Amino acid sequence: xxDTMGIIIASNINIPPLTDIRSASALPIAGxxxxxxxxxxxxxxxxxxxxxxxxxxxYSSLMDHIKSGSPWDLDRKNRGLNILPPNIGKxxxxxxxxxxxxxxxxxxxxxxxxxxxxxxxxxxxxxxxxFNKVIESHKEKQADITIVYKDLNGIDQKELSRFTxxxxxxxxxxxxxxxxxxxxxxxxxxxxxxVMERMLLESIVDECSARGSHxxxxxxxxxxxxxxxxxxxxxxxxxxxxDSMKSYYNNNMKFLEKEMQEEMLKSDLPIYTKNRDLPxxxxxxxxxxxxxxxxxxxxxEGTVINSVLSGNVVVKKGAVVKxxxxxxxxxxxxxxxxxxxxxDKEVEITAARKLIGQENYPLPVAKGTVI
Amino acid sequence: xxxxxxxxxxxxxxQGSRLGALTKNVAKPAVPFGGxxxxxxxxxxxxxxxxxxxxxxxxQYQPLELNTxxxxxxxxxxxxxxxxxxxxxxxxxxxxxxxxxxxxxxIYQNLSFLDRFCPKNVLILSGDHxxxxxxxxxxxxxxxxxxxxxxxxxxxxxxxASRFGIMNVDENGIITxxxxxxxNPKSNLASMGIYIFDYKILKKYLEDDERNPESSNDFxxxxxxxxxxxxxKMMSYRFEGYWKDVxxxxxxxxxxxxxxxxxxxxxxxxxxxxxxxxxxxxxxxxVGKNAKITESTVTQGCMIYGEVSHSVVFSNVQIGENSKIxxxxxxxxxxxxxxxxxxxxxxxxxxxxxDNAILGVNEDEKSKYISGMCTNxxxxxxxxxxxxxxEDIPKGSMVEVE
Numbered sequence: 084x085x086d087t088m089g090i091i092i093a094s095n096i097n098i099p100p101l102t103d104i105r106s107a108s109a110l111p112i113a114g115x116x117x118x119x120x121x122x123x124x125x126x127x128x129x130x131x132x133x134x135x136x137x138x139x140x141x142y143s144s145l146m147d148h149i150k151s152g153s154p155w156d157l158d159r160k161n162r163g164l165n166i167l168p169p170n171i172g173k174x175x176x177x178x179x180x181x182x183x184x185x186x187x188x189x190x191x192x193x194x195x196x197x198x199x200x201x202x203x204x205x206x207x208x209x210x211x212x213x214f215n216k217v218i219e220s221h222k223e224k225q226a227d228i229t230i231v232y233k234d235l236n237g238i239d240q241k242e243l244s245r246f247t248x249x250x251x252x253x254x255x256x257x258x259x260x261x262x263x264x265x266x267x268x269x270x271x272x273x274x275x276x277x278v279m280e281r282m283l284l285e286s287i288v289d290e291c292s293a294r295g296s297h298x299x300x301x302x303x304x305x306x307x308x309x310x311x312x313x314x315x316x317x318x319x320x321x322x323x324x325x326d327s328m329k330s331y332y333n334n335n336m337k338f339l340e341k342e343m344q345e346e347m348l349k350s351d352l353p354i355y356t357k358n359r360d361l362p363x364x365x366x367x368x369x370x371x372x373x374x375x376x377x378x379x380x381x382x383x384e385g386t387v388i389n390s391v392l393s394g395n396v397v398v399k400k401g402a403v404v405k406x407x408x409x410x411x412x413x414x415x416x417x418x419x420x421x422x423x424x425x426x427d428k429e430v431e432i433t434a435a436r437k438l439i440g441q442e443n444y445p446l447p448v449a450k451g452t453v454i
Numbered sequence: 455x456x457x458x459x460x461x462x463x464x465x466x467x468x469q470g471s472r473l474g475a476l477t478k479n480v481a482k483p484a485v486p487f488g489g490x491x492x493x494x495x496x497x498x499x500x501x502x503x504x505x506x507x508x509x510x511x512x513x514q515y516q517p518l519e520l521n522t523x524x525x526x527x528x529x530x531x532x533x534x535x536x537x538x539x540x541x542x543x544x545x546x547x548x549x550x551x552x553x554x555x556x557x558x559x560x561i562y563q564n565l566s567f568l569d570r571f572c573p574k575n576v577l578i579l580s581g582d583h584x585x586x587x588x589x590x591x592x593x594x595x596x597x598x599x600x601x602x603x604x605x606x607x608x609x610x611x612x613x614x615a616s617r618f619g620i621m622n623v624d625e626n627g628i629i630t631x632x633x634x635x636x637x638n639p640k641s642n643l644a645s646m647g648i649y650i651f652d653y654k655i656l657k658k659y660l661e662d663d664e665r666n667p668e669s670s671n672d673f674x675x676x677x678x679x680x681x682x683x684x685x686x687k688m689m690s691y692r693f694e695g696y697w698k699d700v701x702x703x704x705x706x707x708x709x710x711x712x713x714x715x716x717x718x719x720x721x722x723x724x725x726x727x728x729x730x731x732x733x734x735x736x737x738x739x740x741v742g743k744n745a746k747i748t749e750s751t752v753t754q755g756c757m758i759y760g761e762v763s764h765s766v767v768f769s770n771v772q773i774g775e776n777s778k779i780x781x782x783x784x785x786x787x788x789x790x791x792x793x794x795x796x797x798x799x800x801x802x803x804x805x806x807x808x809d810n811a812i813l814g815v816n817e818d819e820k821s822k823y824i825s826g827m828c829t830n831x832x833x834x835x836x837x838x839x840x841x842x843x844x845e846d847i848p849k850g851s852m853v854e855v856e
Contacts, residue, residue, distance in 0.1 A: 378738040
């Protein structure tokens with residue numbers, strides 16, 4: 084869709100210590116990917132050629148990951164992929180208190196773009212969505228704003244309260260929006276994907292920031308309900324957002340399920356990511372690896388069970404890694420034992436140490452720590 | 455424009471007929487190797503790590519895949535404004551047009567390419583060797599000695615010396631005699647097919663060689679002996695380390711196995727000398743609940759549900775439940791069903807091995823698949839071939855696409 088541009092607002096969710104050094108959108112997931120790869124690849128697959136990634140802080144890791152945009156075939160002569168650091172225009176506010184402030188900061192980018200439509204999304208969601216279908220539905224319904232949602236009917240109330248919930252009638256008309264309500268009235272969770280005309284976004288951002296608003300959904304979308312035709316687009320497949328250590332852990336583990344792998348990574352909508360020239364992963368003569376997702380460049384001589392390993396991880400003889408997430412360059416020495424842990428990059432666990440978290444409370448370890 | 459100190463020319467032209475079905479549709483340098491690479495990645499990566507940023511790749515058989523693979527050279531950091539990597543096929547000029555007649559003729563036909571860069575030295579490489587070598591060190595020695603040509607040599611076991619081009623050298627490393635595959639070798643220093651020439655001298659000899667109708671226009675057979683006869687200063691450069699010619703099915707299989715021995719005979723886990731290759735990022739490998747992988751390398755996109763031991767598995771390979779793979783090389787996109795047994799085999803890209811097939815286990819000299827290409831009992835399956843369910847493919851077979 085050459086008439087559509089994309090805007091991704093990088094996540095500012097705090098998941099210490101993992102987000103101390105990077106935006107949550109740049110967090111490694113499923114061994115080889117970063118969270119932002121999902122929305123970015125979906126946009127690229129839909130043929131979008133002008134994509135801006137708006138960032139708030141901590142964006143060097145994100146920039147390093149995205150660079151020229153070539154893995155998404157977005158290294159183009161004109162347009163392509165743009166990283167938009169905060170405060171680039173004169174309209175910017177000094178303190179960013181919400182995503183509306185970020186959008187206001189990139190107003191010039193929105194204004195200068197030429198596409199008719201815009202897909203606006205938050206960079207913290209995991210899904211594989213054919214955005215062309217969303218845009219088709221948007222045009223067909225002659226909607227002012229289309230919001231992608233997933234009906235989470237059946238999950239418990241506390242889980243539901245993590246999401247922005249939409250009330251949707253039979254015609255997919257959105258009648259109400261509530262952001263993370265304590266007592267949910269609806270089970271339709273927003274996937275944080277909004278489609279509208281670019282001019283409409285520009286005028287909403289302009290109007291709301293002029294009135295001192297900061298939050299895109301609460302102040303802009305929810306308050307403008309009455310005057311706009313708002314429709315929901317139901318996504319049948321998987322969707323979740325990364326907003327806590329628990330959701331980060333669970334979403335990684337989800338990739339060990341065959342259905343998830345097939346839906347997310349082996350479908351017609353490929354997920355692209357930066358290629359790091361790693362050699363193949365090597366298994367030693369005593370290696371025991373079961374039900375695990377493993378990136379390239381690892382050297383495994385020990386045991387790995389129900390775990391997700393990023394590139395260049397070393398698991399030495401006698402070491403056991405169970406139900407854990409290991410990021411790039413971790414080294415697990417002889418006879419160490421890890422269960423329910425999340426190791427950030429370049430962590431070293433020395434010989435025979437034991438580190439055990441719990442399923443509902445995985446134990447995180449900050450980048451570069453030696454234990 | 456600045457003159458280049460050294461330009462590399464990779465001879466990637468050979469038909470690779472001894473690789474049998476593997477080179478039916480691709481040139482030898484584009485044959486997959488080592489789980490994530492192609493053979494040509496090794497000389498190309500060596501060039502980049504050695505500070506050589508201008509490389510010509512001379513090719514004439516099945517160039518499509520090699521062309522597509524090399525593209526703009528970006529994966530090897532060879533997408534340069536002045537220099538970079540060029541694929542050089544034979545072409546029709548105003549005066550003449552012909553296939554590359556021999557290694558020397560291939561360079562001769564591309565003198566105009568070399569002239570563009572006014573190189574002081576030209577490095578001639580072969581596109582079918584697996585090794586890591588710092589050509590910069592060799593270039594330094596070449597300059598220091600002021601030789602017309604410096605030839606890389608390595609000691610080989612005496613009993614194998616008669617398979618190689620053997621250099622006899624004096625105590626200073628000056629080459630005194632060259633014998634192509636001698637019956638009674640006087641030395642065990644084999645030529646590795648790596649030459650650094652002073653460009654002006656090379657150009658003169660290539661022009662002379664071209665005028666000689668008797669010549670077969672080959673470096674080893676003609677140009678080197680001619681230079682030696684004329685008393686040019688020719689130096690040897692000793693290389694010690696892993697080096698393997700992967701021109702046959704057996705040597706290709708062996709070189710893959712060399713990566714997974716413990717400790718490996720050839721180390722690719724070396725940050726300071728990464729081997730670059732063109733590949734898109736795929737999903738990580740998934741190792742299933744009943745899978746068992748030992749002494750092997752496996753790479754991205756694979757889904758392993760069976761057992762893999764002492765094997766090299768390339769990207770996007772699927773291995774079904776209860777299948778047992780040992781001592782094998784499984785090239786990209788191969789699909790292996792359930793209860794399959796594969797032993798000591800090279801399976802070409804995209805082949806499909808259906809359930810219950812048995813490869814490389816039984817002996818049957820009368821089988822229609824037995825091939826002279828497959829020495830030492832190795833089984834070779836052509837890329838894209840399908841082995842039907844339950845089929846028994848005996849040791850030493852080559853199965854081609856019909």
